[in-house]
Amino acid sequence: MVRIINGPLPEARRWTQSRLLRAVKAYVGDGFLPAEVLARAGRRETDDRLPAIVAGIKGADPDITLQAICTRLEAMRERTPHGRTRWQPSSVKMLLERAERLGLMPYESSQNQM
Secondary structure, three states: OHHHHHOOOOHHHOOOHHHHHHHHHHHHHOOOOOHHHHOOOOOOOOOOHHHHHHHHHHHHOOOOOHHHHHHHHHHOOOOOOOOOOOOOHHHHHHHHHHHHHOOOOOHHHHHOOO
C-alpha cells in the first residue's frame, strides 16, 4: 500500500508504513474515514493464465502425459507459479485441477492421465 501512495510523491514527501498507519487511525478516529479501511484485506484474486494454458494444451491433445505438458511449458519458457523454469508433473496436475474448478475443461479429461 505504501508503494502505491508514495508512487507520485517526491522523495522528501514519502510516507513510511508506521506513519501512514498512524494517520489512517487518526482519520478513522475523527470520522473522516470508515473503520473498514483498517480491516484485513481479503484474498487476492488468483490469476487464471497458467490454468488456461495448461487446459489448452490438454484440450488440444487429451492423451498427453503430465511430463509431456511439463516439457511443452518449458519449451514455451513459461515460469512455474513460484517463478522457476523447470516444471514438475505435480505442478501441472495442480493446474489441471484448478482449470477444472474454474470450468476451463471438463472433469473427465483432466483425470485421464493423473
